[in-house]
Amino acid sequence: MSDAAPRILRAERVSRHYAMGSAVIRAVDEVSLEVGAGEFVALLGSSGSGKSTLLNLMGGLDRPTSGAMVVAGRDLATLGAEELARYRRHSVGMIFQSFNLVPRMTVEENLELPLRLAEVERGERRARVEEALDRVGLQARLRHRPSELSGGEQQRVAIARALVNRPTILLADEPTGNLDSRTGTEILTLIEEINRASGTTVVLVTHEEARADRIAKRKIFLADGRLVEERKPN
Amino acid sequence: MKTYDLVELASRNLRESVLRNSLTTLGIAVGVASLVAMLSLGIGLQQLANRRLEHSGLFDSVLVFTPRGPEGFGPRRAASPAEPRRLDESARQEISRIAGVAEAYPEIRVPTEVRYNDRPFRTVVEGLPPSAAESAAMEGIQGHFFSKPDAAEAILQADFAKELDPDTARLRGRPLTLVYAESVSLGNFPPGRSPTGPAAAGRSPRSDRGEPAGFSVLRKEATLTIVGVTESQPNAGFERFGRARIFVPLDLAEKMIPPQISALLDSPVRQPAPPAQAGSAGRPTDGPLYATLIVRVADVKNIEPVENAIKRMGFSTFSLQDATRNLRQFFAVLDLFLGIFGSLALAVASLGIINTLVMAILERRREIGILKALGASDRDVKGLFFAEAGVMGLVGGAAGVALGWAIGHTINLGANIYLQRQNLPSQTIWLVPWWLVVGAIAFSLVVSLLAGLYPASRAARLESRC
Numbered sequence: 001m002s003d004a005a006p007r008i009l010r011a012e013r014v015s016r017h018y019a020m021g022s023a024v025i026r027a028v029d030e031v032s033l034e035v036g037a038g039e040f041v042a043l044l045g046s047s048g049s050g051k052s053t054l055l056n057l058m059g060g061l062d063r064p065t066s067g068a069m070v071v072a073g074r075d076l077a078t079l080g081a082e083e084l085a086r087y088r089r090h091s092v093g094m095i096f097q098s099f100n101l102v103p104r105m106t107v108e109e110n111l112e113l114p115l116r117l118a119e120v121e122r123g124e125r126r127a128r129v130e131e132a133l134d135r136v137g138l139q140a141r142l143r144h145r146p147s148e149l150s151g152g153e154q155q156r157v158a159i160a161r162a163l164v165n166r167p168t169i170l171l172a173d174e175p176t177g178n179l180d181s182r183t184g185t186e187i188l189t190l191i192e193e194i195n196r197a198s199g200t201t202v203v204l205v206t207h208e209e210a211r212a213d214r215i216a217k218r219k220i221f222l223a224d225g226r227l228v229e230e231r232k233p234n
Numbered sequence: 235m236k237t238y239d240l241v242e243l244a245s246r247n248l249r250e251s252v253l254r255n256s257l258t259t260l261g262i263a264v265g266v267a268s269l270v271a272m273l274s275l276g277i278g279l280q281q282l283a284n285r286r287l288e289h290s291g292l293f294d295s296v297l298v299f300t301p302r303g304p305e306g307f308g309p310r311r312a313a314s315p316a317e318p319r320r321l322d323e324s325a326r327q328e329i330s331r332i333a334g335v336a337e338a339y340p341e342i343r344v345p346t347e348v349r350y351n352d353r354p355f356r357t358v359v360e361g362l363p364p365s366a367a368e369s370a371a372m373e374g375i376q377g378h379f380f381s382k383p384d385a386a387e388a389i390l391q392a393d394f395a396k397e398l399d400p401d402t403a404r405l406r407g408r409p410l411t412l413v414y415a416e417s418v419s420l421g422n423f424p425p426g427r428s429p430t431g432p433a434a435a436g437r438s439p440r441s442d443r444g445e446p447a448g449f450s451v452l453r454k455e456a457t458l459t460i461v462g463v464t465e466s467q468p469n470a471g472f473e474r475f476g477r478a479r480i481f482v483p484l485d486l487a488e489k490m491i492p493p494q495i496s497a498l499l500d501s502p503v504r505q506p507a508p509p510a511q512a513g514s515a516g517r518p519t520d521g522p523l524y525a526t527l528i529v530r531v532a533d534v535k536n537i538e539p540v541e542n543a544i545k546r547m548g549f550s551t552f553s554l555q556d557a558t559r560n561l562r563q564f565f566a567v568l569d570l571f572l573g574i575f576g577s578l579a580l581a582v583a584s585l586g587i588i589n590t591l592v593m594a595i596l597e598r599r600r601e602i603g604i605l606k607a608l609g610a611s612d613r614d615v616k617g618l619f620f621a622e623a624g625v626m627g628l629v630g631g632a633a634g635v636a637l638g639w640a641i642g643h644t645i646n647l648g649a650n651i652y653l654q655r656q657n658l659p660s661q662t663i664w665l666v667p668w669w670l671v672v673g674a675i676a677f678s679l680v681v682s683l684l685a686g687l688y689p690a691s692r693a694a695r696l697e698s699r700c
Contacts, residue, residue, distance in 0.1 A: 061607055082611050089609025100604050104250050114608045116239040161608070 042216035093162030152183035244621035265580030266634020272576030334536030360478035361487025377462030394479035591689035627682025
């Protein structure tokens with residue numbers, strides 16, 4: 001973590017274990033790390049190393065078995081279901097490898113979903129949707145359904161949806177996993193621009209170190225659920 | 235999430251699986267239609283029975299008489315300050331002003347002789363108020379009701395009319411002579427003097443108080459025009475002097491001043507009283523004394539309070555209130571059972587809602603996960619599925635009411651065609667009152683929400699994983 005940046009996220013010996021029959025799967029095992037406000041951090045590791053589980057714990061989609069996940073001074077492990085939902089609604093935006101757009105809804109309706117959940121007034125919604133689409137360069141696709149868009153466009157819509165409630169943290173889980181190399185680069189460039197322009201903290205999960213080297217300020221390596229290494233990009 | 239957003243999203247979700255959701259909604263509509271059809275049949279039959287009974291004059295009327303009884307055959311009491319109040323014109327006016335009373339009129343039913351084509355017949359004449367025109371007895375009248383309240387007209391009971399002329403249609407417009415006895419007051423005894431022997435025809439028991447001395451009976455004749463023939467007679471259940479077979483306007487009957495049987499025991503029906511003694515409570519008055527008043531109420535439900543109010547005035551009453559109470563109880567039970575049977579279809583339809591929503595959860599598992607990742611709380615997800623159940627219930631309820639109304643309307647139509655072919659008057663057998671419309675839609679909404687309870691809870695429990 002950069003010494004100058006105030007800390008926005010802190011994991012303190014966070015563990016997430018799953019019981020599978022008599023066996024215990026240690027998806028995340030006593031991981032401690034810190035992320036500064038406005039920082040761009042990449043979580044790296046092979047498949048099954050626990051990086052997506054750790055990201056879900058950061059996003060409040062899951063709760064740690066033990067340890068603390070402190071975001072903006074609040075330990076997510078101690079929040080109630082309603083407070084956790086409010087955290088996901090207002091403080092964090094998430095993008096996924098499979099885009100996770102609602103296929104039967106148009107781009108506009110997909111972007112409106114978080115605004116409806118945040119109880120943003122109907123009159124303001126349109127402006128917020130246009131603003132978010134403007135940032136990802138998809139103003140013309142307002143009335144299209146996801147199936148009418150390319151993979152790169154769908155991921156841009158997902159980014160716009162993650163940003164529409166103006167979160168302070170953007171969590172990206174393998175956002176280029178389903179995209180060709182060129183489109184993947186474009187998406188990462190877009191995420192980097194968002195980080196730089198608005199100061200949004202970004203935690204990016206990827207298994208491509210070369211891409212992380214290009215845009216991340218810090219790389220954290222996980223293996224078998226444990227944090228094994230932390231270093232600056234090459 | 236705001237309510238309008240929930241409803242908007244729910245409606246949008248329902249439009250996605252149009253066929254499945256339409257079939258579920260149709261199931262609700264059929265359930266509600268069955269409920270509405272059953273209940274509207276019960277309500278319609280109840281109203282039909284009430285209407286027939288009210289028109290019969292049996293259940294919306296109270297007979298009022300002095301505590302001694304309408305015929306005066308009860309024990310005589312000596313004159314005292316506690317003497318029962320007289321059933322006179324002032325009492326009639328007072329009774330007419332009681333809340334819920336539609337009218338109060340004297341019962342005039344007199345044995346008399348009738349001459350038609352110079353042939354004599356003995357029968358009973360009854361005076362009818364103008365309101366009798368609306369009674370069930372007058373529904374199938376050949377001819378018409380009296381043209382004026384005091385018209386010199388007569389309506390004949392059908393059997394009696396056949397005795398006069400087998401072709402009853404020829405009777406209309408023909409004259410009929412009524413021979414009757416009119417009583418004339420003999421004036422008052424001086425105060426403090428009592429008669430020593432019986433009067434010519436009748437004597438007041440209170441003659442020693444300076445009250446009427448008695449009356450004389452004169453033979454009178456009146457020529458009336460026959461204006462109608464009716465199969466039955468109004469107030470048939472209250473007859474006591476024998477079945478009346480000729481009906482004349484009440485005002486005319488009152489002018490004839492027939493000597494009531496009670497008058498032989500009480501006092502002349504028309505008697506002047508000294509001004510100083512005129513009053514209403516236990517005092518002689520200027521005007522007729524009535525043996526019996528028939529008090530008709532505007533609504534059968536008013537019978538009991540009206541009866542109580544009249545009793546408080548010091549009169550005795552008689553009504554068929556118990557019979558109407560039993561009838562209302564019968565229809566309440568009938569409505570209950572019809573409602574239960576009608577609700578069965580709605581109960582089955584509610585299973586359809588549960589099935590549809592559980593299917594929707596399985597299909598939209600991923601979507602629910604996305605919603606939660608975007609910040610939807612358990613309450614939001616639950617609310618969304620609740621709203622979907624509610625929209626189906628509301629739309630199904632409204633469609634069901636329309637369907638139930640259409641079924642009822644069609645059966646009404648069919649039943650009336652059948653009644654017309656049987657030469658019977660049209661009837662409203664199915665009735666859908668406004669409260670049933672509102673109640674059925676609300677019931678459908680509540681049942682649908684209850685059906686949505688389990689699926690909504692199940693959806694809310696899904697984890698926020700994508």
